[in-house]
Structures are given as structure tokens and as C-alpha cells.
Amino acid sequence: MRHLKSFTSRFGVFYLNPNIVFLSICRSREYEVTINPPAWLNFHDGRSIGQDYKLRYALHGTPFWGSYITNLVVTEICEHGSHSTFDDACYQSLVNELRELPAREPLIIVALGTSVYQFLTKKRIFSRIQQDLLGCRIFKMTHYSSFINPGKYAEEAKQLANAVF
DSSP: TTOOEEETTTTTEEEEEEEEEEEEEEEEEOOOOOOOOTGGGSSSSSSTOOOOOHHHHHTTTSTTTTTEEEEEEEEESSSSSSSSOOOOHHHHHHHHHTTTTTOOOOOOEEEEEEHHHHHHSSSHHHHHHHHHHHOOOOOOOOOOTTTTOOHHHHHHHHHHHHHOO
């Protein structure tokens, strides 16, 4: 796999491919855990209503495995993947976060869902991204919370990988 960097934790060895970023829209739900919430709870929902497992299933065995995942809007909660406005603060926060990644080549951003993709490809935003993250490429994939069969979602990920690599 391309430029995988390993990290060791108490759970074992993990690999991060910092050249690929999956970008969701925002925090999905408020959690009732107030003291020591589990790490990465937003993308590892153990409840029966969680759909994030589809992303893991779809990416396993593809060049996307080990990609970084984050949210465009970290300050708000979106129940159904909708967000009426994105502002400059969202953009700048995202760019600052992505600049901290130890990427060795231009970033590949995979926008999860139409809202994120449309925001990133607006003319004024896209030109800023090209200046701030030189050579960045943007692609779109269905958001994992969509009503899609996990097998079809995995096929979409493989088709995207063929287009990207």
C-alpha cells in the first residue's frame, strides 16, 4: 500500500495512509457519554442504528484502507447528512487539520455524500483548495449512512479506487 505509516497502540499496530482523506459532513449524533467518551465514537458506532460499518467493509482490501477520516463541520450535529451552510471557518479549520497530516504527495480527498462534494467543488472553494493544498484531487463517494447494500457500497469503493489509482 502507498506510504502507509504504522502506529503502535495498546490495541496493536495500525496503519495510516495520510495521502487519502475521507471527508464526512459533520458529527452524526450527540452521545450521552459525558466522562471519558470512547475514542472515535462518531465513526465507530456500536449501536444498531449505526451505519459506519459499511465504510469499513467497503474500504477493506482497497488502496483506501488506512485512510484518514474526518468531518467538514466539527461543531454541529447533522442527523441526516444535511447542512444548509458551510462557512469560511469550516473551510479554514479543515485546511489546518489536513496540513498537519504527514502526507508525502498531494492529497486525495473523497467527499462522502453530495453536500460535502458540492461544497468542495464550488468554484471559489475549489480554487482555494488548490492553492492551500497543492495538487489536491477531489472525488465523491456515497455517504455510508445512505440506504445502500454493503456489497453494492463495496463495489462503489472498488470502482472509485480504479478511477483514482
